[in-house]
Amino acid sequence: MQKTKKQNILAASAFAFASLLMAGCTSNTEKPAEEKKQLSLDSVSFTAEEAPEWSRLFKRTFGWFGGDGIFAVTRNGRENPNSSAGSETIIWFSDTMLGEIGEDGKLKPGYEMIHNSISVLKGSEPDSNRINFYWPKESGKNKSLFVPNTPGTGADEYYWMGDGFVNQARNNDLYIFGYRIKDTHDGSPFPFKEMGNTLVVLPGNSQPPFTSQRQIDIPFFLGKKVDSTGSFGAGIFVNTKEAGATDPDGYVYVYGIRGMKKELMIARVEPASIEDFGQWRFFDGNGWTNDLTKIKTVTDSLSNELGMMRLKDGRYALVFQEEGLGKYVAMRLSNSPVGPFGKVIRLFDCSASVAEDKDFFPYNAKVHPVLxxxxxxxxxxxxxxxxxxxxxKEHPQLYRPRFVRVKINE
Incomplete structure (x- = not known):
């Protein structure tokens, strides 16, 4: 009887211990139901509205009064949302209009266009008293801030600027992608073509007008027709711990656009190796390869400039102008920086901004995570x-950024 009782106690103890082991094992491997649920890549609950306080920041009547190609980074290299609150924000533009707009709203004689410029905003608020615009002058003449000066540069080329990032692995130098552009004078609606791709490097903590800079030819498509090969720099996602990424893997993801369908191609590299082009890897649809010829495009209907931001729920939001010049600011969602991407989600109709004239059009929407x-x-x-x-001449303030605020409903 004593033996049987002892056996029962031992058996019960063993069962309890095994149950604890199983419970412990379950708690380590099973995810809560809410984590198991896969969020849709084809839909999201959101509200969208104009952000007039940001649009007004760039509605100016003297000096800098217009520009496109707007990209923004914090000087300290943080890329996560609201990181501008603790840092200066460097904002750069491509073709830039300089001059004066009269009280009648008309452009005064003497205006001119340069091909790029820059501004610095102190803090995270759209305060006109805390932003300054910069471009160089020589002998009293306005000049572009960045002028192509690489071995691959041809005659009469100029820069439009792509995305960039502050490289904390290389002395906080600012790396900006440059597009070498040449006018074609062919009478077409877009009388220019891209000739090649470069990196423009500004020393860390240097000040406008950034007279000290380096320029490096990107060799991948050098000497080839960009219309068919595409180029990199349309957008950047810095997925590093130092930049504030929530799920860092240590890479900078560089997005490029190819062809008339505005297809997305992706490269990545560790920040410290950004100038060693042999260390770049290209996404082939399944993984990463050092063979550029195997790169695959992963989605389309995008724009020549775009932006990537990770949402609070873990999804990645790729923001762009639908089909390049379409009337919608749009987004595709993904569970990773490289896709697969969901359907086009239209966020905002830009029609009101272009209704004044039949020739007006919107383009190159992008999200600015740091703002x-x-x-x-x-x-x-x-x-x-x-x-x-x-x-x-009649609508001098048409050529400037407009802003939209999109709130994701939790």
């Missing part, structure tokens, strides 16, 4: 005209 909130995307898009040099 956004964790679940609130601050997005800019540009407005231009197919008859630009005539329309800008």
């Amino acid at each position: 956004s909130q964790p679940n609130e995307l601050l997005i800019s898009y540009n407005v231009n005209s197919f008859d630009f040099f005539n329309d800008v």
